[in-house]
Every structure is written in C-alpha cells, then in structure tokens.
Amino acid sequence: MAVLPIRITGEPVLHERATEVTEFDDDLRSLVADMYETMDLAPGVGLAGPQVGVGKRLFVYSWTDDADVLHRGVAVNPVLWITPPVPESVEELDEDEESEGCLSVPGERFPLRRSHRALLRAVDEHGEPFEVEADGWLARIFQHEYDHLDGWLYADRLVHPYGKQVAKAIRKNSWGGPGKSWLPGRDHPEG
Numbered sequence: 001m002a003v004l005p006i007r008i009t010g011e012p013v014l015h016e017r018a019t020e021v022t023e024f025d026d027d028l029r030s031l032v033a034d035m036y037e038t039m040d041l042a043p044g045v046g047l048a049g050p051q052v053g054v055g056k057r058l059f060v061y062s063w064t065d066d067a068d069v070l071h072r073g074v075a076v077n078p079v080l081w082i083t084p085p086v087p088e089s090v091e092e093l094d095e096d097e098e099s100e101g102c103l104s105v106p107g108e109r110f111p112l113r114r115s116h117r118a119l120l121r122a123v124d125e126h127g128e129p130f131e132v133e134a135d136g137w138l139a140r141i142f143q144h145e146y147d148h149l150d151g152w153l154y155a156d157r158l159v160h161p162y163g164k165q166v167a168k169a170i171r172k173n174s175w176g177g178p179g180k181s182w183l184p185g186r187d188h189p190e191g
Contacts, residue, residue: 001030001037004052006103008180009153009170013050014104018057018149021076024127028058032074032125035060041184044103046141048148051104053181059145063138071138073130075122080146082115082139093159100144105155106182108169110162112154114140 007014021028031054039047039060048059062072093111101109118139120132134142144154155166170176 001033003041003184004034004038005181005183006038006042006047006051006106007053008175008182009105009155010176010180011053011104011178013053013055014148014151014153016050016055016151018048018050018055018151021056021058024076024123024125028076029125032058032060035074036062038184039103042103043184046145047103048145050148050151057149059148061138061141061145063141065136065138071132071134073132074125075120075142075145076125076127078120078122078142078146078149080142081119081121082143083117085113085115100140100154102144102154104148104153105166105170105175108155108166110154110158110166112157112162114143118142120146 031049035047035049035052038052039062045063046059046061049056057078058074058076059078060074062070064070093113095111098111098113099109100112116139117133117135120134120142121129123129147154147157155163155170158166
C-alpha cells in the first residue's frame with residue numbers, strides 16, 4: 001500500500017465529472033487500499049478518486065458513530081438518492097452540527113446544509129452490489145464524497161458569507177490552479 005498525494009482545489013480532475021469504473025481488477029483493489037491508507041493518515045472520513053488524481057467514480061469512507069459502530073467501505077459507481085434539504089439562510093445554519101471540511105481545501109471548515117438522509121447504491125471493489133441507508137453524519141459523508149464524483153467541492157455550495165470566506169482562504173493559500181497537492185504523513189496543510 002502507498003499513501004497518495006491529495007489534490008487541492010484548482011486541480012482540473014477535482015472540477016470535472018469522473019468516469020465510470022469498468023475494470024474490477026487488482027489495479028482497482030490496489031487503488032482502494034491506497035485510498036484507505038491515505039484517508040486514514042490524513043486523517044479524514046472520506047476520500048474520492050478525483051482527490052487522489054484518479055478521475056473515476058469511487059470513494060472510500062470510514063466513520064465511527066456515537067454508538068461506536070464503524071461505518072467503513074468503498075463505493076464504486078455509486079448512485080445517491082436524497083431528499084433535497086430545505087434551503088437555508090445563513091442565520092439558520094448550525095456551525096457546530098453542520099460544519100464540514102475537505103481534504104482538498106485543507107484546514108478550512110464551514111457550515112453547509114445537507115440532506116439528513118441518503119440512500120447509497122453502489123458496488124464494491126469486487127463488483128458486488130450493496131445498498132446503505134444513512135442518516136446524520138454518514139449521510140453527510142456520502143453527499144460530500146458523491147459531490148466529488150460530479151466535480152463539486154463543498155466550497156462550491158457554500159452560501160454567503162461562507163462562500164466569500166472560503167474564496168479568500170483559497171487566494172491566501174495560492175490555491176485555485178493546477179499542480180497543488182499535499183501528502184499525508186509528510187505535509188501539514190492545516191498549520
């Protein structure tokens with residue numbers, strides 16, 4: 001296994017729709033193992049193919065809920081079903097409960113309204129289909145990672161004034177163009 005560099009916003013692969021995975025072979029399983037290692041070392045709760053420079057429709061996730069249940073897996077060629085969240089005004093956002101961050105916008109956290117429930121249908125790295133009904137934080141993780149597969153970062157969805165604040169952080173860090181990445185275990189992009 002190997003730790004992979006995580007691409008930072010501005011890298012073209014992060015802003016394009018990823019393509020379907022068609023080969024379920026040792027190369028895919030090796031990529032998945034590398035993505036788990038990278039996510040765990042980062043540390044993160046999810047990591048999508050485009051974030052490691054692979055424009056394919058897959059993501060890994062790992063999160064332990066309040067009941068100490070580990071939710072860990074890989075979703076290849078996922079389909080995600082949600083009930084759209086109620087549009088929010090900035091006053092309605094709960095910064096404690098609705099803030100999220102992104103390994104491709106390292107060190108920044110902002111509140112974003114997401115659907116409370118999600119239904120994930122996908123296949124694993126062996127091509128075996130599965131389905132997960134999620135709510136709360138796990139549903140948020142699925143929505144965040146699924147967005148990556150369609151070329152969206154959470155920063156693209158932020159409402160004012162948070163959208164302005166993340167744009168300022170991107171400029172301050174000289175992100176927003178190709179060629180920027182960081183390596184978990186070596187770099188410390190959050191400070």
